[in-house]
Amino acid sequence: MIRSGITGKNQNIAIVVAFGSPTVEHDLQVFSQQFGLPPAKLKIYYPQGQPTQVDPSWVGETAIDTQWAHALAPDATIHLVVAKDAFASEMFPAVEFATALGVQAVSMSWVFPEASFEGLFDHFFQNPGTVYLAGSGDVGGQTQYPSASPFVVSVGGTMLMLRQNGSRISETGWSGSGGGPSLFEPEPDYQIQFGIQSGGKRATPDVSFNATAFSIFTSTPAFGGATGWVVVDGTSVGTPCWAAIIALADQIRNLPLTDGHQELYNLAKGAQYVRNYNDITVGCAGSFCCTPGYDFVTGLGTPRANLLVRALGRDPDPVDDESEDFEESSSGDESSSSHGHHHPHPPHPHPHEHNHQHHHDRNESSSD
Numbered sequence: 206m207i208r209s210g211i212t213g214k215n216q217n218i219a220i221v222v223a224f225g226s227p228t229v230e231h232d233l234q235v236f237s238q239q240f241g242l243p244p245a246k247l248k249i250y251y252p253q254g255q256p257t258q259v260d261p262s263w264v265g266e267t268a269i270d271t272q273w274a275h276a277l278a279p280d281a282t283i284h285l286v287v288a289k290d291a292f293a294s295e296m297f298p299a300v301e302f303a304t305a306l307g308v309q310a311v312s313m314s315w316v317f318p319e320a321s322f323e324g325l326f327d328h329f330f331q332n333p334g335t336v337y338l339a340g341s342g343d344v345g346g347q348t349q350y351p352s353a354s355p356f357v358v359s360v361g362g363t364m365l366m367l368r369q370n371g372s373r374i375s376e377t378g379w380s381g382s383g384g385g386p387s388l389f390e391p392e393p394d395y396q397i398q399f400g401i402q403s404g405g406k407r408a409t410p411d412v413s414f415n416a417t418a419f420s421i422f423t424s425t426p427a428f429g430g431a432t433g434w435v436v437v438d439g440t441s442v443g444t445p446c447w448a449a450i451i452a453l454a455d456q457i458r459n460l461p462l463t464d465g466h467q468e469l470y471n472l473a474k475g476a477q478y479v480r481n482y483n484d485i486t487v488g489c490a491g492s493f494c495c496t497p498g499y500d501f502v503t504g505l506g507t508p509r510a511n512l513l514v515r516a517l518g519r520d521p522d523p524v525d526d527e528s529e530d531f532e533e534s535s536s537g538d539e540s541s542s543s544h545g546h547h548h549p550h551p552p553h554p555h556p557h558e559h560n561h562q563h564h565h566d567r568n569e570s571s572s573d
Contacts, residue, residue: 206453211453211457212279212280213277213279213456215456216281216455216456217306217307217310218281218311218312218448219306219310220267221288221296221303221311221312222267222270222286222314222315223256223290223295224256224259224287224288224289225249225267226264226268227425228423229247229267232268232272232421232423233247233268233271233275236268236275236421236422242279245279246281247271247282247283248282248284249285249287250284250286251289253299256288256290257289259425260291261430262571262572264423265421265435267285268423269314269442270444271283273442273445274446274449276446277446277453278452281452284308291315291571304329308335309334309335309451310337310449310451310452310455311338312338312444312448313339313340313444314442314444315570315573316342317350317351318349320350323353323354323390326351327354331356334460334463335461336463336464338451339354339357340360340383340439340441340443341383342440343381343440345381345490345491346383346384346490346491346493348384349383352383353389353409355390355407358411358466359409360444361378361379361409361440361490361502362381362415362439362503363378363488364377364379364415364416365415376415376485377487377488378500379438379490379502381490382410382503384410384490384502384504386403386407391405392405392407393407399473399499408499409504410501410502411505412447412482412508413503413505414443414447415442415443416438418436419438420434421437422434422435423435439573447508450517454518457515457518457519465517470505472516472517477516478505481508481516482505482506484498484505485506488502488503
């Protein structure tokens with residue numbers, strides 16, 4: 206798609222994190238130079254003031270989100286909104302601040318445990334011309350918020366195996382992919398119409414992305430004190446990658462997507478399904494297992510991005526001008542790294558990611 210000029214030009218992606226990273230600009234520059242990407246258009250905001258501490262997990266999350274949003278939409282402007290702390294009282298106002306910037310997509314790679322009052326926060330995710338996205342979490346078979354909001358596109362995880370030439374060996378549901386029926390949110394119309402059986406509750410995830418073996422660069426100590434090139438796993442990367450997909454589609458559209466769910470589910474109906482998505486039918490997470498069609502591990506599946514982007518953009522004549530999806534790109538290794546470990550690794554130019562779930566107070570978010 207980049208050769209066709211679909212690069213996210215004139216589009217805006219917001220990334221909401223807590224604490225941030227003092228070296229985010231430098232690290233993104235190193236990442237871009239390594240993979241031949243154009244210089245990133247990065248703007249950083251501290252709506253509640255500068256954070257008073259550096260949190261290694263959030264350093265890593267900041268690197269993941271900025272670097273992989275830029276990788277997939279290299280000409281989009283990335284607006285990094287840094288909350289002063291990871292409590293709900295800071296995170297959701299940061300989302301509101303991001304919305305006010307006029308962005309097309311808001312990426313949220315963090316979770317709170319579901320709570321009976323979570324619907325009170327759903328209004329933060331309802332703005333015309335904006336799509337909100339969140340990772341489904343890295344605890345297999347469990348639902349999290351804001352992923353569980355019916356107004357947020359929930360992104361689960363898969364394990365993708367590639368040959369050295371970038372062709373696909375297999376793709377299975379990732380064991381850490383969060384999902385299932387929400388404990389509190391009602392089933393939205395777009396899922397009722399699709400025929401999802403979730404006991405009248407909002408089902409997550411909606412879609413998925415590869416969740417294993419992504420390379421990032423960080424010069425500030427991140428997970429476990431790691432610096433340099435680090436390989437990470439988890440649902441975090443899928444969130445900014447899907448935000449980039451929305452930005453690419455919006456570049457084609459006359460009017461930007463709002464919410465995005467109806468379009469994503471419509472493009473999975475009938476014969477369109479196999480054209481736009483990779484249906485993942487193998488793998489389990491928690492008590493849920495992948496099945497043909499929608500499931501609680503991978504949702505509708507992973508994107509056949511060249512075709513899905515054009516379909517979302519309402520391109521009347523989709524052209525398969527590159528590999529069939531972002532997840533089939535060059536790799537120097539046929540296997541993914543082990544889950545839940547963070548270690549220096551030579552960079553390799555295909556999307557891959559990490560499990561950095563950690564425990565917090567119930568009112569404090571954790572990066573996926």
